[in-house]
Amino acid sequence: MTATVQVTELTKRFNRTQALAGVTTNLTSGVTGLLGPNGAGKTTLLRILATVLAPDGGSVRTLGLDPTKSTERTQIRRSLGYLPQEPGFQRGFSAFEFVDYIAILKEFNRARERHDEVRRVLDAVDLSSVSGKRVRALSGGMRRRVALAAALLGDPALLVLDEPTAGLDPEQRLRFREMVSQAGEGRAVVLSTHQTEDVAALCQDVVVLHEGRVRFQGTPTELASVANGHVWFASERDPAATIAWRTSEGLHRHLGEPRHGAQLVEPTLEDGYLLLIGRRIEAVA
Amino acid sequence: MLACANCRAILVPVAPAVRLAAVWDRVQEDIDAPRPTHIERLLRALRMRDEDARLLAAAPSLQTSWLLSVVTVLTFATAAAHADARGVAWFLTIAPLVPVIGVSGAYGRGIDPTYELTLSTPYSRYRLLLLRVLAVLTVSVTITAMFALIVERGWATMAWLLPSLAMVGLVVVLSSIIELPWAAGLVTGLYLVGLAPFALRNHEVVDLSIPLIQVWCAAIAVACAAAIVASPQFRLASRRTP
Numbered sequence: 001m002t003a004t005v006q007v008t009e010l011t012k013r014f015n016r017t018q019a020l021a022g023v024t025t026n027l028t029s030g031v032t033g034l035l036g037p038n039g040a041g042k043t044t045l046l047r048i049l050a051t052v053l054a055p056d057g058g059s060v061r062t063l064g065l066d067p068t069k070s071t072e073r074t075q076i077r078r079s080l081g082y083l084p085q086e087p088g089f090q091r092g093f094s095a096f097e098f099v100d101y102i103a104i105l106k107e108f109n110r111a112r113e114r115h116d117e118v119r120r121v122l123d124a125v126d127l128s129s130v131s132g133k134r135v136r137a138l139s140g141g142m143r144r145r146v147a148l149a150a151a152l153l154g155d156p157a158l159l160v161l162d163e164p165t166a167g168l169d170p171e172q173r174l175r176f177r178e179m180v181s182q183a184g185e186g187r188a189v190v191l192s193t194h195q196t197e198d199v200a201a202l203c204q205d206v207v208v209l210h211e212g213r214v215r216f217q218g219t220p221t222e223l224a225s226v227a228n229g230h231v232w233f234a235s236e237r238d239p240a241a242t243i244a245w246r247t248s249e250g251l252h253r254h255l256g257e258p259r260h261g262a263q264l265v266e267p268t269l270e271d272g273y274l275l276l277i278g279r280r281i282e283a284v285a
Numbered sequence: 286m287l288a289c290a291n292c293r294a295i296l297v298p299v300a301p302a303v304r305l306a307a308v309w310d311r312v313q314e315d316i317d318a319p320r321p322t323h324i325e326r327l328l329r330a331l332r333m334r335d336e337d338a339r340l341l342a343a344a345p346s347l348q349t350s351w352l353l354s355v356v357t358v359l360t361f362a363t364a365a366a367h368a369d370a371r372g373v374a375w376f377l378t379i380a381p382l383v384p385v386i387g388v389s390g391a392y393g394r395g396i397d398p399t400y401e402l403t404l405s406t407p408y409s410r411y412r413l414l415l416l417r418v419l420a421v422l423t424v425s426v427t428i429t430a431m432f433a434l435i436v437e438r439g440w441a442t443m444a445w446l447l448p449s450l451a452m453v454g455l456v457v458v459l460s461s462i463i464e465l466p467w468a469a470g471l472v473t474g475l476y477l478v479g480l481a482p483f484a485l486r487n488h489e490v491v492d493l494s495i496p497l498i499q500v501w502c503a504a505i506a507v508a509c510a511a512a513i514v515a516s517p518q519f520r521l522a523s524r525r526t527p
Contacts, residue, residue: 074407089398105403147402
């Protein structure tokens with residue numbers, strides 16, 4: 001499959017912090033999840049993909065175009081939908097006016113066509129009934145849906161979503177997942193998250209970033225299988241485990257190198273992720 | 286016709302369906318279209334395009350709160366001008382900064398809540414910046430000019446205008462290198478630092494109405510305007526989008 005986004009040896013530094021230290025990855029059609037702890041470089045990578053930040057080194061090719069060239073960057077922006085981590089809203093704008101404002105910036109110059117498109121995307125995120133309400137009067141979940149509607153304008157070939165489910169309650173998260181999975185049909189969606197459940201539920205591909213480097217890329221099943229033979233239950237906490245916690249059944253779930261005869265269990269995606277990150281943390285310590 | 290259902294039924298097949306649908310679409314559009322804000326309505330009344338009016342309505346320094354703060358500052362400056370013999374000179378020192386500070390709040394990181402989102406769209410950043418700068422400049426200059434006429438009738442109280450245009454021009458030129466708010470801060474700082482030695486030495490503010498100062502400011506304003514128009518960003522920004 002042809003990659004929608006090709007990232008090669010990407011580097012970015014903010015003062016003393018190395019945010020990206022040589023990221024190489026290919027992103028294809030479908031939903032790709034970026035997983036990683038705080039400061040792993042997820043937002044920096046997404047901002048570079050969204051053409052709002054220039055890298056220090058390495059290269060990116062998005063939809064076959066080079067974002068370092070002005071005309072090609074504009075072409076990429078015409079095929080891009082971006083939901084920032086903290087989308088800002090103009091004071092006093094209604095949901096419709098806000099999306100309409102972004103639609104103007106996305107070159108919808110004819111008022112009627114633009115208004116039709118605004119109605120379409122607001123309908124897609126199930127906000128038609130509150131389109132006339134001021135954005136500041138909407139709940140946090142609704143505001144994120146307004147921002148998602150703005151990202152969906154023009155049916156972009158690439159959707160870049162930075163922590164779209166952050167701060168949402170479980171019901172809102174489910175609705176959001178549904179919308180993102182629909183949006184991912186026939187286009188490339190890249191989303192960053194801390195939530196392994198979101199990745200397991202939504203993503204065909206997952207990239208784990210840690211300390212500015214790609215530590216893993218594969219399917220969610222492959223990430224879970226990283227922990228094959230490394231997850232076990234015991235009634236007492238095993239000090240040999242890399243990570244251990246007490247479950248609701250009163251047993252201790254352990255990740256790491258099991259002792260002989262340990263009661264091994266099927267790993268989840270979270271186990272794979274934690275083991276991957278945990279090993280790194282352990283190695284650094 | 287309204288009272289006769291049969292008559293209406295006879296006419297239905299005769300009515301051109303496509304035209305009827307187009308008329309109905311227009312009616313629906315007019316009903317559904319959001320009610321524009323006060324500032325948008327004002328801009329549209331001034332024959333501005335709908336899209337440009339909406340882009341300007343989003344400018345932080347065209348919001349009511351900012352306009353009120355400008356009026357407050359100028360009210361105090363005007364009151365000071367009436368209270369003191371050197372008040373007019375003080376007014377002329379403060380007045381050029383009003384448009385510069387307004388321009389600093391027109392667009393930029395940390396100023397515009399949708400700045401990051403704006404950068405990811407194909408719309409020219411420079412065009413948006415110039416559009417907002419022009420709008421803020423027009424509003425600020427108009428308000429300041431009204432207060433200047435209250436201070437004292439006559440052209441002498443308009444001596445702030447050319448220094449103000451020169452500084453705004455410098456801010457826009459610098460904005461191609463640094464963020465607009467930083468550019469405005471730098472130019473404001475240079476203006477104050479430039480005036481301070483004279484004020485400290487002579488215990489009075491510089492008289493901006495001196496012809497030499499006015500000529501220099503006019504020259505700087507014209508040079509900045511020429512630099513803006515000649516810049517490649519301006520040429521890109523003036524191209525119409527598809």
